[in-house]
Amino acid sequence: MLIAVAALAIQTVAPLRPTLSIGCSREIGAAVEKIAKLTEAKDFKGAAAALHLIPGRETNVAWDDQSVPGGSRYDFGRSRDLAMAEWGTAVGLTQFVVSKTAPDIAFSFVPDGGMTLEWSDDLSKPRLTVKIGVKKGDAPVDPTTVHNDVAYAIGTYLGITKLPLPGLLMSGVDDATQILRLSGIEAAIARDNVTSCEKVAEQVGRSLPVSSGMPSMEADPQPVKLGPIIQGMPIELSFAIKNTGAGTLLFRIIPDCSCFSTQRTQVLQPDKSEDAKARMDTTNFSGMVQNGLVRHNLYLLSNDPAHPVRQIPVEVKITPRYRLLPDRQVVIADDNGNVTYTAYLYAPADHPLTVTSAESQGLPGAVTFEPWSGIMADPDLNEGPLPRKGYKFTLKLKGIPDGMQLATNILIGTDDPNFAQISDQVFVQKGIIVLPPQVSLGEVGKAPRKRSFFVTRRGKPFSILSADVDSKHLDATFETTQTPGEFLVTVSYDGQAPKGDYHATVTITTDDPNQKTIKIPVTGTVR
Amino acid sequence: MKLVLVAGAVAALVAGTTALRGEAEQVVILSGDTQGYLSPCGCSSPMIGGIRRKAALVRKLSISGNTTYLENGGLVEARGRQDAIKAETLAESFEAMGVTAINVGPRDAGLGIGAILQLSQFAPGKLITLSIANPEAHYLGTTVPSGPFLVGGATEAPQAVAGSLGDSAVPLGRSVKDLVDAAETAGLKPVLMLQGSHDTAARLAHDFPDLALIEYSAFGSPPLAIETVGSTVLATPGESGKFVVALTYRDGRFGGYRSIALGPELKDDPEVSRYYAAYLRRVKEEKLIDALPRKATAAYAGSWACGSCHASATHIWKGSDHRFAFQTLRKQMHDADPDCVSCHVVGLDSTKGFRSQASTPQLAGVGCESCHGPALNHVKSPSRVKLPRITQKACLGCHNPLNSPNFEFNSYWRKIAHR
Numbered sequence: 001m002l003i004a005v006a007a008l009a010i011q012t013v014a015p016l017r018p019t020l021s022i023g024c025s026r027e028i029g030a031a032v033e034k035i036a037k038l039t040e041a042k043d044f045k046g047a048a049a050a051l052h053l054i055p056g057r058e059t060n061v062a063w064d065d066q067s068v069p070g071g072s073r074y075d076f077g078r079s080r081d082l083a084m085a086e087w088g089t090a091v092g093l094t095q096f097v098v099s100k101t102a103p104d105i106a107f108s109f110v111p112d113g114g115m116t117l118e119w120s121d122d123l124s125k126p127r128l129t130v131k132i133g134v135k136k137g138d139a140p141v142d143p144t145t146v147h148n149d150v151a152y153a154i155g156t157y158l159g160i161t162k163l164p165l166p167g168l169l170m171s172g173v174d175d176a177t178q179i180l181r182l183s184g185i186e187a188a189i190a191r192d193n194v195t196s197c198e199k200v201a202e203q204v205g206r207s208l209p210v211s212s213g214m215p216s217m218e219a220d221p222q223p224v225k226l227g228p229i230i231q232g233m234p235i236e237l238s239f240a241i242k243n244t245g246a247g248t249l250l251f252r253i254i255p256d257c258s259c260f261s262t263q264r265t266q267v268l269q270p271d272k273s274e275d276a277k278a279r280m281d282t283t284n285f286s287g288m289v290q291n292g293l294v295r296h297n298l299y300l301l302s303n304d305p306a307h308p309v310r311q312i313p314v315e316v317k318i319t320p321r322y323r324l325l326p327d328r329q330v331v332i333a334d335d336n337g338n339v340t341y342t343a344y345l346y347a348p349a350d351h352p353l354t355v356t357s358a359e360s361q362g363l364p365g366a367v368t369f370e371p372w373s374g375i376m377a378d379p380d381l382n383e384g385p386l387p388r389k390g391y392k393f394t395l396k397l398k399g400i401p402d403g404m405q406l407a408t409n410i411l412i413g414t415d416d417p418n419f420a421q422i423s424d425q426v427f428v429q430k431g432i433i434v435l436p437p438q439v440s441l442g443e444v445g446k447a448p449r450k451r452s453f454f455v456t457r458r459g460k461p462f463s464i465l466s467a468d469v470d471s472k473h474l475d476a477t478f479e480t481t482q483t484p485g486e487f488l489v490t491v492s493y494d495g496q497a498p499k500g501d502y503h504a505t506v507t508i509t510t511d512d513p514n515q516k517t518i519k520i521p522v523t524g525t526v527r
Numbered sequence: 528m529k530l531v532l533v534a535g536a537v538a539a540l541v542a543g544t545t546a547l548r549g550e551a552e553q554v555v556i557l558s559g560d561t562q563g564y565l566s567p568c569g570c571s572s573p574m575i576g577g578i579r580r581k582a583a584l585v586r587k588l589s590i591s592g593n594t595t596y597l598e599n600g601g602l603v604e605a606r607g608r609q610d611a612i613k614a615e616t617l618a619e620s621f622e623a624m625g626v627t628a629i630n631v632g633p634r635d636a637g638l639g640i641g642a643i644l645q646l647s648q649f650a651p652g653k654l655i656t657l658s659i660a661n662p663e664a665h666y667l668g669t670t671v672p673s674g675p676f677l678v679g680g681a682t683e684a685p686q687a688v689a690g691s692l693g694d695s696a697v698p699l700g701r702s703v704k705d706l707v708d709a710a711e712t713a714g715l716k717p718v719l720m721l722q723g724s725h726d727t728a729a730r731l732a733h734d735f736p737d738l739a740l741i742e743y744s745a746f747g748s749p750p751l752a753i754e755t756v757g758s759t760v761l762a763t764p765g766e767s768g769k770f771v772v773a774l775t776y777r778d779g780r781f782g783g784y785r786s787i788a789l790g791p792e793l794k795d796d797p798e799v800s801r802y803y804a805a806y807l808r809r810v811k812e813e814k815l816i817d818a819l820p821r822k823a824t825a826a827y828a829g830s831w832a833c834g835s836c837h838a839s840a841t842h843i844w845k846g847s848d849h850r851f852a853f854q855t856l857r858k859q860m861h862d863a864d865p866d867c868v869s870c871h872v873v874g875l876d877s878t879k880g881f882r883s884q885a886s887t888p889q890l891a892g893v894g895c896e897s898c899h900g901p902a903l904n905h906v907k908s909p910s911r912v913k914l915p916r917i918t919q920k921a922c923l924g925c926h927n928p929l930n931s932p933n934f935e936f937n938s939y940w941r942k943i944a945h946r
Contacts, residue, residue: 144794148792166575166769166788166790167574167575167788167790167791167792168790171790173787173788173790173792175584175587175588175787175792175793176792176793177583177584177587177792177793177794178791178792178793178794179792180791180792181791256748257747257928258926258927258928258931258933258934258935259928261935261936262935281923283923284927284928285746292724292746293724293725293726293745293746294745294746294747295745295746295747295748295749295750295765296747296748297748297751311751313750313751327637327687330639359822360822361820361821361822361876362819362820362821362822363820377686379633379684379686379687379690380633380684380687381684382683382684382685382686382687382723406818407607407818407819407820408820409820409822411822417920425605425606425607425820427606427607434641435639435640435641435642435644436608436611436641436642436645437608438809438813439645440612440615440645440809442615442619442649442802442805443619443801443802443805450648451645451648452644452648453641453644453645454640454641454644482664501808523809523812525801525805527801
């Protein structure tokens with residue numbers, strides 16, 4: 001009687017339906033499915049044996065380094081230990097043990113070539129056999145590469161598919177020159193997979209059924225091509241997803257840019273449909289020579305082992321919300337240090353922008369603005385003279401000192417919340433100017449090096465009387481250029497200064513009573 | 528007779544070398560539009576990009592004598608003093624990496640003739656443009672031969688380059704024709720670096736089918752696969768120096784297209800790391816923070832002043848990364864770098880804001896007023912002076928796609944949630 005009740009109780013326990021992580025691999029999905037089918041056929045002994053196909057609490061790692069040159073074996077072993085420790089810590093549920101007995105993963109080395117991975121469903125063989133080339137091309141493989149290869153192989157064993165996102169260990173990049181660290185998402189996928197496998201193992205251990213039937217994502221996300229879109233306008237993207245499988249489908253979009261906002265992992269029961277959504281903020285993309293072409297990628301991750309990751313290219317053309325002209329402007333102050341500068345703002349004709357305020361930021365001054373329309377070219381956009389409509393700004397500055405190039409901004413307030421405050425940088429200068437104001441020799445060795453720079457005053461010629469230096473390792477000469485009021489000064493470094501940072505000063509003497517001497521710092525690093 | 532024999536032997540050797548080179552695979556590395564991002568900003572992980580990683584990758588990909596490495600201009604975005612120092616550092620670094628040619632685009636020319644002269648001294652013979660009438664008068668070249676290629680540089684906005692350098696513009700079509708003709712004369716394949724859009728590149732490929740390759744400019748990431756228009760390959764490394772595109776060229780065909788993200792798997796190159804350290808020293812020595820334009824605002828109080836009334840919010844701030852944002856910069860030697868400091872202190876753009884750790888320690892780090900605005904008047908008279916309501920837009924000035932590529936409001940807000 002008691003036995004009958006117990007049997008009834010077992011029969012009424014709902015079978016476990018394992019849910020793997022988004023980004024799970026085809027192989028782990030197939031292995032869980034195989035175990036589930038064995039339990040459904042009440043072959044719990046076979047299912048228990050098949051647990052070898054999925055990661056468990058302990059992972060045996062066989063390590064055959066006979067083909068490795070003796071001098072590298074120790075370092076390669078350390079690389080392996082580091083990779084195992086990282087995964088062990090990150091997942092927390094499984095320990096990696098180097099053992100020749102019943103290995104789950106078997107590493108060995110071959111004379112040449114990149115890493116190869118081979119799965120086996122044969123329960124008497126290692127689940128994953130990994131071969132690492134001692135040489136890749138002509139170059140001997142180094143401990144860094146061994147670490148990254150071992151870590152990638154372990155991630156694969158833990159059921160993570162290749163993830164094409166930049167910067168991830170599981171992206172499987174071939175160009176690494178240093179050790180790759182596990183990211184949070186890789187650790188989370190492995191943890192969720194191992195947790196699911198643990199539950200499967202517990203169920204099998206108790207001779208309880210596991211439901212077969214994986215989720216299946218029906219989705220056909222096509223590459224997105226949009227535009228032109230006015231900068232700042234949001235773009236809503238959605239991709240229809242249907243779960244045509246038997247298991248619970250998890251999916252999530254991971255973007256390669258924070259200009260996208262996406263939803264958290266979504267859960268979809270069998271036969272249900274839902275959209276995966278992403279929203280793109282275009283505020284940070286202006287036009288210029290790229291013609292506003294923006295390319296990014298969305299990665300649709302799911303726990304459908306047949307389609308764990310799909311890459312969705314997104315291409316959008318974005319038209320600038322506004323343009324400020326002229327660009328990168330240098331303004332010359334008059335003899336009294338006064339500057340009057342005019343700038344223009346225009347917006348697309350069908351998306352006008354209302355200016356609400358304008359002020360000077362930086363140098364003390366005043367800005368006025370008024371509506372404006374006229375014909376103007378926009379060289380940066382390669383647009384000739386065209387009718388434009390917007391605003392005209394007049395910046396007035398006073399007291400600009402001699403011999404300096406100073407930056408200031410016109411701060412403009414607008415009625416567009418995405419561009420509530422925009423700024424136009426203006427450079428003003430007066431008197432004799434040195435271009436650039438400081439001269440760098442760069443990193444220098446024993447070889448002599450020359451550097452030239454301009455000393456100039458547009459529209460008002462002057463004379464250089466002398467050019468002196470305060471360092472025995474430097475010499476300075478000067479000559480006129482074809483531009484009136486401009487000199488080319490050349491400093492010659494002799495390559496003999498002691499190691500370390502090098503600082504010297506060139507002193508230019510002129511015939512201008514307001515700028516009798518001009519000092520130009522010269523810097524460098526001596527190796 | 529002996530001389531003739533020797534000359535003949537040398538000629539045979541050169542011919543043999545040429546033949547060998549002709550058969551050898553040429554590695555083509557495409558980079559450009561660094562836009563001033565010398566370093567991947569350290570705000571979130573894994574950041575992509577930076578010249579130290581790029582140098583490591585370029586050296587790894589390069590094959591001595593058989594590499595064409597192109598930098599398609601766009602070194603910087605603006606024209607301030609820091610931009611000029613960045614451009615010099617980039618030119619010095621590119622030269623160390625063995626760059627074949629650097630295309631001078633509108634932004635680069637916008638730095639002015641003084642800066643162009645400096646760049647030409649850091650990377651002698653490498654700066655080129657076909658977009659102005661007299662490039663040599665501005666220390667620029669037009670083309671550079673490299674293996675089977677003749678490399679030229681041009682922009683679709685030649686007026687912008689010409690205007691900045693005081694020269695006359697050469698229309699793009701004529702620039703490209705000059706390149707194609709010169710390549711034909713030299714028996715080489717023309718390769719064009721274009722500071723211009725994909726559409727323009729496609730049009731040029733159609734109009735000049737002899738072009739072997741066009742490198743163009745685009746935001747975001749490079750395309751996933753190689754693109755051809757006719758027999759011309761079109762490729763872009765994307766924006767901000769985050770990616771490098773690598774191709775191979777053998778027997779008249781391109782192949783092996785790869786778009787490689789400059790991720791943390793690339794160890795910083797030691798030589799370029801030295802140049803980068805020197806850049807940071809120069810930025811500090813020139814005191815560029817002191818030269819920033821500032822606007823008049825109300826006065827700041829510092830976050831500690833908020834605690835007496837907003838104890839819970841201040842407690843959360845005290846335990847947040849925001850509080851230590853300036854210390855993070857100091858550890859990374861970026862505490863004098865205006866590019867970085869503005870997002871790691873309070874009110875750098877204000878006459879009443881952060882000046883230095885010594886003079887305004889209460890404003891070092893991201894504080895309450897970074898988002899809520901100057902609050903000294905509110906502290907003095909809480910009921911009379913109210914601070915404006917803010918939204919998640921307050922985050923986006925710093926947590927933008929380039930500096931904070933993993934930013935997602937809900938998850939980030941949870942780290943500092945307060946009322």
